[in-house]
Amino acid sequence: MTATTAAGHLARAHELLAAHPVVDGHNDLPWALRQQVRYDLDRRDIATDQSGAGLHTDLPRLRAGGVGAQFWSVYVRTDMAGDEAVSATLEQIDVVRQLVNRYPAELRLALTADDMEAARAEGRIASLMGAEGGHSINCSLATLRALHRLGVRYMTLTHNDNVPWADSATDEPVANGLTRFGEEVVREMNRLGMLVDLSHVSADTMRDALRVTEAPVIFSHSSARTVCDHPRNIPDDVLGSLAANGGVAMATFVPKFVLPAAVEWTRQADENMRANGLHHLDTTPAGMAVHRAFEESHPRPLATAATVADHLDHMREVAGIDHIGIGGDFDGTAFTPEDLADVAGYPNLIAELLRRGWSDSDLAKLTWQNAVRVLRAAEDAARRLQTVRAPSIATLDQLDG
DSSP states (O other), rough: HHHHHHHHHHHHHHHHHHHHHHEEEEEEEHHHHHHHHOOOOTTTTSSOOGGTTTTTHHHHHHHHHEEEEEEEEOOOOSSSOHHHHHHHHHHHHHHHHHHHHHHHHTEEEEEEEHHHHHHHHTEEEEEEEEEOOOOGGTTTHHHHHHHHHTTEEEEESSSOOOBBBBBBTSSSSSSSBBBHHHHHHHHHHHTTOOEOTTTTTHHHHHHHHHOSSSOOOOSSSSOOOSSSOOSSSSSSHHHHHHHHHEEEEEEEHHHHHHHHHHHHHHHHHHHHHTTTTTOOOOOOOOHHHHHHHHHHHHHOOOHHHHHHHHHHHHHHHHGGGEEEEEOBBBBBBSSOOOOOSSSSSSSHHHHHHHHHOOOOOHHHHIIIHHHHHHHHHHHHHHHHTTTTOOOOOOOHHHHHH
């Protein structure tokens, strides 16, 4: 491909994103703000370039990347348990609302698909929230409902560790999927209109949730297991079931999930972090200094936009064009692909897909339309279910004994 052709693809990518901006399924800026400055937004003014602070995200780069809607992750680590996890999740929700209030010309809180469309019409970035891990509700359906009232529009059923009612992809199986209470969590999420997010969960949990759900599901940041054999990715049988369910799988950019050569390297890098007394997901300046020192003697395999495009090609083939999207996981990963280094990079991925022959209509579905449709479908299901079902008062002990 000539430089002229590449420039043409990139220019066309920018044009397409102006019309159909990216809905990104997962960004961990709230957690990064907690780790770096304990939510002191004066010290991390995202109206200005924050790359010097090690952040992947700020408003100028979101604009440069063609982002029109962002699901902000209100994640808390799984070593926070019980009421501590609930309180920390509330703090995460609070900082997202602070950001929206601080930058009203740029950000708009979005609770519905109509809000997303209104934000786009206004030229603002729709700001939605997703809770990453069922530990955030402390086995309480009333807490789940409270999070929904505060604006949370998806919940990832687990993070890296099991919860008492669902198995994680990266923990030893206990429930072999969902327990009876886990099924009740899914049903209550359906009744609320909260999207069931199956990133991070085991394949058995994915299949159980798809069996139980009465609304479309999402994968907020997961790629294809056939392309990169990592348990965080989606098996083909699950991808193939999304057409019947109506759900959307949003491909992630995290190198250890998309590049086979990065899987073993990351395992060793994580061990090195723990040996240095740090959590393996630590992306503070101190944590990144340990990572960079490790890289000097252990060269890191490099992913690119083409690596991610390989996953999207496969996901389109298996799930169908109506059932795929994008979930970069920026500010939730220590490393990113070379040409998807931060939230300004989405045009490079769209240009790569154009090079591969993706049509304008395919790309509009990938970036904007599929994500808006799946939230609207969850809202429609909730309106129907609320006419026939009262809020569930079931407990873990009652259902799982």
